[in-house]
Amino acid sequence: MPKYLKQRGTIDIYNEEANVYQKIIDTCCKCSRNFNFNQIVTPTFESSSLYSRATGESSDIVRKEMYDFKDKKGRDITLRPEGTAGVIRAIIENKLYATNDLPLKYYYHGSFFRYERPQIGRFREFMQFGVEIVGSNSYLDDIESILLITNILNDLNIKDYTIRINSFGNEKCRNTHRDNIKNFFTPHIENLCEDCKERFEKNPLRILDCKVDKEYIEKLNIPVSYDSLDEQSKNEFNEILDILKKNEINVVVDKYLVRGLDYYTGLIYEVDITLKDGKTLTIGGGGRYSSLVKELDGPDLSCVGFGLGVNRLALVLIDLFGLDSFAINPKFYIMPFSKETYSLAFKIAKTLRENNNNVVLETNNKSISSMFKYASKHNFEYAIMLGEDELKNNQVKIKNLKTQEQYYITLDDILGGKFNG
RNA sequence: GCGGAUGUGGUGAAGAGGCUAACACAACCGGCUGUGAACCGGUCAUUCGUGGGUUCAAACCCCAUCAUCCGCCCCA
Numbered sequence: 001m002p003k004y005l006k007q008r009g010t011i012d013i014y015n016e017e018a019n020v021y022q023k024i025i026d027t028c029c030k031c032s033r034n035f036n037f038n039q040i041v042t043p044t045f046e047s048s049s050l051y052s053r054a055t056g057e058s059s060d061i062v063r064k065e066m067y068d069f070k071d072k073k074g075r076d077i078t079l080r081p082e083g084t085a086g087v088i089r090a091i092i093e094n095k096l097y098a099t100n101d102l103p104l105k106y107y108y109h110g111s112f113f114r115y116e117r118p119q120i121g122r123f124r125e126f127m128q129f130g131v132e133i134v135g136s137n138s139y140l141d142d143i144e145s146i147l148l149i150t151n152i153l154n155d156l157n158i159k160d161y162t163i164r165i166n167s168f169g170n171e172k173c174r175n176t177h178r179d180n181i182k183n184f185f186t187p188h189i190e191n192l193c194e195d196c197k198e199r200f201e202k203n204p205l206r207i208l209d210c211k212v213d214k215e216y217i218e219k220l221n222i223p224v225s226y227d228s229l230d231e232q233s234k235n236e237f238n239e240i241l242d243i244l245k246k247n248e249i250n251v252v253v254d255k256y257l258v259r260g261l262d263y264y265t266g267l268i269y270e271v272d273i274t275l276k277d278g279k280t281l282t283i284g285g286g287g288r289y290s291s292l293v294k295e296l297d298g299p300d301l302s303c304v305g306f307g308l309g310v311n312r313l314a315l316v317l318i319d320l321f322g323l324d325s326f327a328i329n330p331k332f333y334i335m336p337f338s339k340e341t342y343s344l345a346f347k348i349a350k351t352l353r354e355n356n357n358n359v360v361l362e363t364n365n366k367s368i369s370s371m372f373k374y375a376s377k378h379n380f381e382y383a384i385m386l387g388e389d390e391l392k393n394n395q396v397k398i399k400n401l402k403t404q405e406q407y408y409i410t411l412d413d414i415l416g417g418k419f420n421g
Numbered sequence: 422g423c424g425g426a427u428g429u430g431g432u433g434a435a436g437a438g439g440c441u442a443a444c445a446c447a448a449c450c451g452g453c454u455g456u457g458a459a460c461c462g463g464u465c466a467u468u469c470g471u472g473g474g475u476u477c478a479a480a481c482c483c484c485a486u487c488a489u490c491c492g493c494c495c496c497a
Contacts, residue, residue: 005487005488008488008489064422064494064495065495065496081496082496082497112497114495114496114497116422116494116495116496117422117423117492117493117494118489118490119490119491119492119493120490120491120492121497122495122496122497126497127497128497130497206495259496270497281497282496282497283497284497285496285497307497308497309496309497310497311497312497313497335456337455367450367451367453367454367455368454368455368456369453369455369456369457370449370450370457371456371457372456372457373456373457373458374457375456375457376457376458377457383456383457385455385456387455388455389455397455399456399457401457404457406456
């Protein structure tokens with residue numbers, strides 16, 4: 001056992017798996033740019049108070065999952081547990097809402113931290129990609145955000161997913177609904193699990209999310225948030241569903257859907273994917289939050305945003321396509337047979353690489369047969385042999401490892417960039 | 422924070438108190454001094470997560486601790 005081990009809940013990512021992560025980030029960024037989002041990069045740590053204010057004192061993130069510490073001057077610092085609060089802080093601090101046309105559209109990705117027990121698709125340091133639309137006055141932005149997610153999943157060749165959607169309406173509707181839920185559960189409270197008794201006090205909406213009492217709860221005729229919506233919210237919700245349907249985006253209305261962070265107010269959604277072993281992962285979710293900017297002392301701007309769990313998306317891609325499909329095969333293998341050919345080997349490598357080829361120059365003094373074994377094992381397309389005979393005749397010998405054919409190419413041609421496989 | 426399972430080379434692992442910790446794969450070297458397979462030969466854990474205890478004797482039994490995986494809570 002090595003002496004130094006990674007910290008609990010952190011991961012090392014390398015080889016094919018790193019390619020998976022790269023592909024996810026690249027795809028997310030590319031799709032977001034097609035929706036005219038700009039990138040925003042914010043600090044990995046912020047003052048602790050930002051998160052307790054933004055995510056709500058009652059949320060578990062604030063109560064027990066924050067990675068917080070005091071810096072050398074005694075300031076309370078927290079490694080970011082989610083992306084939205086930092087982005088909104090940056091927008092307010094830099095007054096981006098005043099100098100740019102609304103809505104502002106930003107995407108971000110990076111590491112986030114929550115102090116919790118690791119398990120499948122869940123780490124203490126995890127990666128997330130997210131977007132925020134700030135200053136959005138229209139439910140069309142809710143639709144845009146969902147379309148962006150489907151666009152990303154489509155580009156990643158993920159076809160099988162479920163978008164669950166629900167709405168709490170505006171703040172007033174949400175509060176009405178919250179009271180309805182609380183009143184409804186008052187006579188049932190003794191039948192609920194311990195956690196739910198606590199939820200009843202702190203955040204009654206979350207009782208709907210309970211897994212222990214799921215069956216019990218589903219038999220009850222619980223007031224659904226839809227009934228608490230006012231006319232306008234109802235119409236918007238239906239309009240959103242209608243437009244999504246006409247755009248062939250399949251969403252399922254989940255009247256019990258509740259999001260974990262307290263700042264969501266209007267439309268909310270989560271995206272689920274089921275793995276081959278039957279396990280379902282929530283790979284992301286989002287929705288509208290209309291009071292957070294004001295809450296953080298900014299102007300009164302309504303926003304829409306979502307976050308995608310990059311680690312979970314990676315699990316999905318590996319489950320769907322296998323790690324091997326993300327391998328990158330090298331193209332050229334340069335085999336210097338003797339010391340006299342070393343400098344030529346570098347010249348050839350340089351030319352090929354300048355033409356954007358993947359080239360491996362064998363730097364170990366291997367026997368010819370082990371070099372061929374190596375070339376075969378790593379799926380090279382071409383072996384380039386540099387031996388004394390070739391050198392004498394000012395040429396190199398090429399072997400196409402797929403077709404077995406061998407031929408000679410003059411030094412002038414290969415160094416002139418005329419050979420590219 | 423709570424619960425379950427598991428820790429033996431690079432990997433998969435045998436091993437259940439007693440010689441030098443099996444076997445397989447991978448890797449490297451060689452047989453084959455200019456060509457990938459197969460074959461053959463060689464090399465590859467002084468040590469079983471860590472610390473302590475029991476014993477003449479511990480990978481194995483006991484205690485503690487750490488770590489990993491899985492689940493709960495919660496969430497991406």
